[in-house]
Amino acid sequence: MAIFLAFLGVALVVIVTPGPDTAITIRNTLLGGRPAGILTALGVGCGLTIWALATSIGLVALLTASEPLFLAVKYAGAAYLIYLGMQALREAIRPAHIHHAHAPALPHSRLAPIAAFRQGFISDLGNPKIAVFFPSLLPQFVPAGQPSFLSLLLLGVVFALITFTWLTIYATVVAKAGDWLRRPTVRRIVEAVSGILLIGLGIRIAAEQR
Template sequence: MDTPLLLFLGVSAIVIMTPGQDTALSLRNTMAGGRSAGIATAAGVATGQLIWAVSAALGLVAILAAADTLFAAIKYAGAAYLIFLGIQSLKAALRGTVQKAGRDDLGAIDCLSTTKAFTQGIVSNLGNPKMAIFFASLLPQFVPQEAPAFAAMMGLGVVFCAMTLLWLSFYAFCVTWAGQFLQRPKVRRYVDGITGMALIGLGLRVSLLDK
């Protein structure tokens, strides 16, 4: 394995493992729908990243960066969505209620389907234009000069997305493993409250993003 690829893997691992909106959303959805919802959220996030990677490879991100109105629209829509999800978590924390839908790997769970969890993952990621700028600035640095630019950037993008899927899925398994503890009413309220505040804070941060 050559040095540029190792460096790319190292940088990607640091970025992916740093807690952010994807981590907070995965925690929220795993708590709400069990391991399957957590993995579905991870798949949604990775799909959103793949779309940004394709856009970066095709040069479409440059259009986004140049179009102030489009950039702002995506930014504020994504921020509003994160804040909305955060408010939902805060409401659950304040009410201290959990809608029981049977038993799953986390015990008594809410009615969050894998389809809804996947949709939330992809919408959350696509609503963060920072990811577009990130892919457009990161991937070209690791493309060999002799390699076809599109194919090389897509290859790196797929690797990044696969690493994200694996990490967030592992995170979902860890949350599930601690399921009995996390589903204690008092603990659940604390987790919902912290997750809600984190999502709202991340939404506000996204709204303040500059190019």
């Protein structure tokens, strides 16, 4: 139990640190409301679960051992974040829907549920940090003498569930302030900031060494 509690402590510190998943969840919540934010969080959680399964069966070790494969995942993930960031900047500069600066936000969603899930899922699968992070973190908390496959998978799923819960809280808080945040002027500022952050994160991932 002590080992598991230690894992929870480390996981919480990592999860609450803002990153690409947080930025995408906040932006999608503004575009599609709380449901889109939760679906984005679900996509992230599913991506993490796949990473956990791949770590448990040794596929991640093969990925990190192969420089071409690792670079392909890294650059694909970075390119996707930059693409999302460019979309946000475009929306900030030339919004698809022009409204009066003090008009209330549109009541309907501007982001399809499947798109919200897809963005969270792809952004997480394309994050090479997970490919390095899971194999280095999870084995440290596997109790001696326990089957490594089940233990690694369980720890990875727990990490994914905590991440989903945390991002859902983010989505709920942002949705509560949605009417104000989605006012045209405020929304354009948020789009610009999130676009810059996503592009910056994409560039950083592409430029980072292992």
